[in-house]
Amino acid sequence: MTSPDHPTARPVELTLLPIGARPDDPAAAGGCGAGCGCGGGEPAFAHDPLECGLDPGLAELLAAGGLDPVQVEDIAHLAVEEDLDNGVDVTTVATVPEDAVATGDFVARQAGTVAGLQVAEAVLSLVCTDDFEVERHVADGDRVAAGQVLLSVTTRTRDLLTAERSALNLLCRLSGIATATSAWADVLAGTKTRVRDTRKTTPGLRALEKYAVRCGGGANHRMSLSDAALIKDNHVVAAGGVAEAFRSVREEFPGVPVEVEVDRIDQIEPVLAEGADLILLDNFTPEDTARAVALVAGRAALESSGRLTLENARAYADAGVDYVAVGALTHSAPILDIGLDLRPERRD
Structure with a gap:
């Protein structure tokens, strides 16, 4: 907002409502839909x-x-x-x-x-x-x-x-x-691994596009930033470390599932020690993914992202991860x- 007295932009507090919500509706928690790995479950509508x-x-x-x-x-x-x-x-x-x-x-x-x-x-x-x-x-x-x-x-x-x-x-x-x-889903058939989406969706169409992923046999990641925490490299830098970021989330939002991104095997054990629910293996090779699966030994769910193609997806599934994250499902289909x-x- 600008004015003659304030020629530079000033933030204005606005009430943001979900599409279809009414001003007097209670705030609705995010919902990831059927098959969501973050544990969000079916969405709860804030209205009839x-x-x-x-x-x-x-x-x-x-x-x-x-x-x-x-x-x-x-x-x-x-x-x-x-x-x-x-x-x-x-x-x-x-x-x-x-x-x-x-x-x-x-x-x-x-x-x-x-x-x-x-x-x-x-x-x-x-x-x-x-x-x-x-x-x-x-x-x-x-x-x-x-x-x-x-x-x-x-x-x-x-x-x-x-x-x-x-x-x-x-x-x-x-x-x-x-x-x-x-x-x-066809490539991953016969394994425990499921393909799931990201938040790389068309603005305003996220719910519909994530629904389409479910129709195709995939699973949904979080629907919004409020459903689950995903600690990535920039959060680690801002918080001063992975452990610090994790503890801050746990303290502020104790009931929220926490996923932590790692790009090296040596980062996994400290993340496990903090109690991560899910670990995102970013740009791991299938061979390093198999080593990570063995190291984790079921103590957390594992998701692969980066370097993924239809041609190599089965190799990641055979390595034993629970999910492969594919942003292209919604941003490039x-x-x-x-x-x-x-x-x-x-x-x-």
Whole structure:
């Protein structure tokens, strides 16, 4: 904030709310979702998830998947508002009769793992001015073939075409993340090692992207900075040492799981002595990882990060780590190509 008396920026205290939260809601603890290694468990919504404006049945499906329907509704609103920009879909309004009704099929253009079908439905529900019929052919987490119909929607043609891109942007993005995660899960099949994500997510879409990781067979790391402590090199420098950083976290937040990053084997024993719940082996080779697993001997969970590829992931799993951390699941996954094919129109 600036003013004539204060030409330089001054911090202003603002109340930050989660998407979908109300000002009088109690602060919600972070939640990492199903399969989270930090112990966060399923997310607890700070409000009744059915308070959203979505169809109650759709809201229940979203909540059952660990998604907050209120947040999904807000994201859908943002997507649609961005596309319309306070105007109308000029192409559709000009070319499609107002009373036209059609069925559209969401079709996979390539093979992959699907995620975000109910999110796409949420977008449609905001745009469709009349009731619409939905036929669900597959479920999130299903593996599909090229040409397979995923979802069929019957509604006003104008509404369907206006919602098309917003719905597909989210559906293709989430399905791409699920598909990328499935590739890692396949490589790790038969071992105890699970692939899990990081916080390298698209701002505003973290919950959806981490949901897509779960759909692909992966596990979630912490959802936010409040779920668990992760002591990295900069924290060590700031605190004056690994032990000092660890003790500070334990003293300030005694109930929070603590993960500590190490980049040398000789750092492991002091971290174990402090009582770390999980140790992050950063840029270890598979051979050094095996030595670290033997040294730890089950006294803490182990996670590998850095140097990881689909080609060498199995070597790290065979070394015995519990997790491999792959930021690329969310920051670099290509979309899964999905399109909307309109069937011939009918008039009521």
